[in-house]
Amino acid sequence: MNWKSQVVKLLIILIVLAIVAVLLHAIARIIVTYIPALGEYIHYVDLAIDAAIVGIGGYFVISIIRKIINVYLLGKMEASTAHTISLFIDIGLYAILILVILSALGVNLTGAAIGGAVGGIAIGLAAQTVLSNVLSGTLVTSSKTLKPGDNVSLISWIWGNPIIGETTKVGILFTEIKTINGNIIRIPNSAFLGNTVFTKLEGENSLVYPYQITVNADVPAEKVLTKATNYIKDYLSKVKVEMPEVYFTTKNGGTNIFTVIIHFNEMNSLNKILDIINKAFDQAYWDTKNEK
Template identity: 25%
Template sequence: MEEVVSIFTEYLKSNIYTEIITLILGIFSVILFFLLKKHRDDFKNWYLYEGIKFFYIFSSFLAFLFLEMKLKSYITGPLFKNIFMFFIFYQIIDLIFEVFKINRKKLKNFIDFLLGLNIVILFFLDLMHNFSLPYGKNYNLIIFLKIIVAIPFLITFFYLSMRASIKLPLENKTLKNLINKIFYITNIFLAIFTILWITGIFKITFTIILGFVGISLLTILFLITLFWANDYINKNLKVILEVFPDFKNRVDTVLAIIYFISSYFYILEVFNVKYIHQKLKSLYIVKTDVLSISVYSLIEAIIFYLFILNLIILLKVFIRYLQFKKKGEFEPSPIEAVIYNFGILLASIIALSMLGITWKVLLPIIGALGIGAGFGLQSIINNYISGFIMIFNRKVEIGDVVEIKGNAGDFVGNPQELIFGIVTDIGVINTVIKTVDGISVAIPNSRFVSDNIINYTLENNYVRMRIPFKIPYDAPNKKVEEILLSSVEDFKNFLSKYNKPQVWFFEMKDYYNEYVLVIWIDARNWKRIIWLKSEIYKKAWEKFEEEGIEIPVTTIEIIKSYLEKHKNSDKT
């Protein structure tokens, strides 16, 4: 490096005025070129304008080539010569895109990038050649042949990869943008390696060719799998997407993580760049005697946790899909809670260990938090432990139909101070109950341990339901019983086969007799219980009207003769 600096220093001492003059001419020429571009609208004849511009650029290129060769301007001469060479190719590409109306902005930018990269490399080769430095060489036929082969290959590869990235069947925009950027960066690195190969700085070996072929095959396999998975889900698993709209995103994320991990380790092995792996491991974010977190361990822990989290969610969806195939409905099952809670706990422990955070580190932190925020964390810890008690105690499981005190929807017109519905999820902190109104209510786990919970499906799915009726005194008892029993005939599918409906003469009231229709129903039909009760009332009402039995109403009868008698007595 010192030798190179001394060579440039000696040269500038004897040629400083030549370089300054060439620099001034170069800056003036570039400014004049941009002024010419700025005043394009002043030329009425487009062909005349393009001709003048190309003539000016080519003349400037030849002028600086002359300054380099004849006046021995070995630094600024090749600099501006190569700049105007870039302008020549840039204008040609721009003209081609404009004439053929090619609207590919990314492709145009990538070609401009390739041209710029070529010019930069050629400028440094000129410097090396002028000062007899390593890699310095004249332009020869082999270099131009390499350029003729490489540029079409790079443009074709860029076009195909960008088309593939656009056509990716990904609904997750973040993941799609990430893959698009990775494809774009891959094209840039491929272009850099190609330019280095053209100049002879980088030599292509069989191992490197094998590496690029392997990465290409991995990428093609990933894309084929991605397209097939999305096509299969769209055609055969539409019912899952209706209930779990993010199912496809989860599948795409798992496949993408597998692809990135496979590509990373393949590159490490084939290209023999394990030093990058070691560098990431030795680059620490936090390093103390107790805790050490490197860049690699942080990335590794995040990727592992995301991978396991998405796998657990996919497994939950698959379990519910099996329930759907058996029963025709996506009913939650108890095993979901076990898989989710223990899976997340295990994934968290492993991810923390990957970060280098062990119990030796956690215990002092937990102790400090316990002193400073013990009361604030008490309810969280209580709910967390209650969640595991629920799982092991199994008094309330996913899929159970339960009732607990609370409000489940003033907004939808439900005034009852009860939450009735099915348990859809037992989480780390909360348990979710879905009500008949379609409202999901998150309830702290501790309430299911400390409060009184009515579980309609704990031991037996069949429960007895009582439907009261007000019947007038003069209605025949047998007739009432016959009407009430006949009103449930059309709903036998909802009733128990082993417990027949009954009619109880429940109580004699002041103005009516109270009868109760007793039926045994399957609590798993919890969504239709209110509807069933309404339909039975309708049927009974119709039959009572047919038989001339009126529903008793409390009335106040005022006797006219009594009022007149008291009126006359008041007069006397």
């Protein structure tokens, strides 16, 4: 669809409607000259003509705007997301059209706006969370930040511990994640706007998950690293899992922080691997401490 041709079409329609409005006003005045008793109603007739022309013209304007939006914006989104956004756009456009028609009829919109201010504030507050979820869901789906089938780690101060699992559904209000524990959780999309760090676990040939372990610094970090690496290698060799990369990342006050880069193929195997790594570091720490 060529948007320029649609704009030209709209201009032609508006010009035709303007001509029709002028003709109708002229005809109304001609009728009044023959029937003077109708003169006191001419003002209302003029308002009715203007409102009708505005309504018809507004309908064509909205139709063309929706066509342009559908092609250049909504056509690139998923069907469910596009449908919801289209609904909100329609509500907004037709609400504006109704206000314009009322104005053409001579209705005092200022008084109506003041009278509905309290109700508008109440409705706005009630809808704030829903609209925030809808906006977030739209941004997440349209930008392809998160989509069904993605294996992810979601970190946020809102829920504390990272959420690790496979994305099963990205909806308008909620996103569903099947965690490594097997349960499905629904996260409000509003949590994604500036509050969540997404980490996709896909590597070149496998899934990759960086895992940090904190150990008391009252034993040498090098010895803990060496022992833990050997224990992990022994444990994982029995279950035929690729050996992770193990690093001494940093010292933070009275603790040593190690990073383990885990490579795995299936999400449901990650819990078992984490269990092995935790046990290996725990054993390495106590073995090193008992050597003192």
